[in-house]
Amino acid sequence: MKKLALFGIALGLVVAVSCKKDDNNMTTTPTPTPVTMTLYDSLGGTTMVADPSASGKMIEKGRLGIRSVVDSTIFVIAADPKLNGFFPVLLAEVTAGNLSGFQTLSTNLTDFFCVATGAKNFSYKGMNMKDAHDPAKNSRMNGKAANADFDQFVVDLVAGAKKVGLSDQLIGQVGKVVETTRGDIVQK
Numbered sequence: 001m002k003k004l005a006l007f008g009i010a011l012g013l014v015v016a017v018s019c020k021k022d023d024n025n026m027t028t029t030p031t032p033t034p035v036t037m038t039l040y041d042s043l044g045g046t047t048m049v050a051d052p053s054a055s056g057k058m059i060e061k062g063r064l065g066i067r068s069v070v071d072s073t074i075f076v077i078a079a080d081p082k083l084n085g086f087f088p089v090l091l092a093e094v095t096a097g098n099l100s101g102f103q104t105l106s107t108n109l110t111d112f113f114c115v116a117t118g119a120k121n122f123s124y125k126g127m128n129m130k131d132a133h134d135p136a137k138n139s140r141m142n143g144k145a146a147n148a149d150f151d152q153f154v155v156d157l158v159a160g161a162k163k164v165g166l167s168d169q170l171i172g173q174v175g176k177v178v179e180t181t182r183g184d185i186v187q188k
């Protein structure tokens, strides 16, 4: 009985509130929360797809897109005489058929770009950008990079991204993310 009375009061309140809103010409339509698309979403986001390089495994479409650009770019850089001199350890390993360093670099670069473009399910576990590009802290980096080297890296990144079919619009957005690292990477 008590419960019924309480329910009656509650119902009365709801009606009163709704009437008041109507009287004041207030709308009861909820305000839509703005949905912010991250660059990671534009690259495919968290939709799971089959991983073309690991049979039976699934991968986030955004990560697959980023990894494809990263791997393609590493190959462009390896063949670029303006930049490949910075990577003697990596190139010697690959030439000797040891892909472990390449795989670590690919994973670290992919994680870095996933996080930088807005992915939520990955974290970057490599060195910070300053240390990674300081030959005194990273023996795999042969010499300090100048602005011109960074510019060339961007040229190769664009070429690598085009090779895997990334649109000019997305390449432009990735370029903006890359630019944010220039201050740490250029140390000459």
Ligand code: HEM
Pocket (backbone or CB within 6 Å): 083, 086, 087, 089, 090, 101, 104, 105, 108, 109, 112, 125, 126, 127, 128, 132, 133, 138, 140, 141, 142, 145, 146, 149, 150, 151, 153, 154, 178, 181, 185
């Ligand atoms: C454009 C933006 C760049 C980004 C976002 C970037 C990012 C990275 C990341 C995440 C790593 C891995 C660090 C680790 O494994 O702990 C790395 C390594 C390295 N980066 Fe960069 N980098 C950039 C530009 C450059 C440039 C301009 C050069 C040279 C001119 C360069 C040369 C290297 C070298 C030599 C390594 C070590 C590779 C190895 O593991 O053997 N990077 N970079």
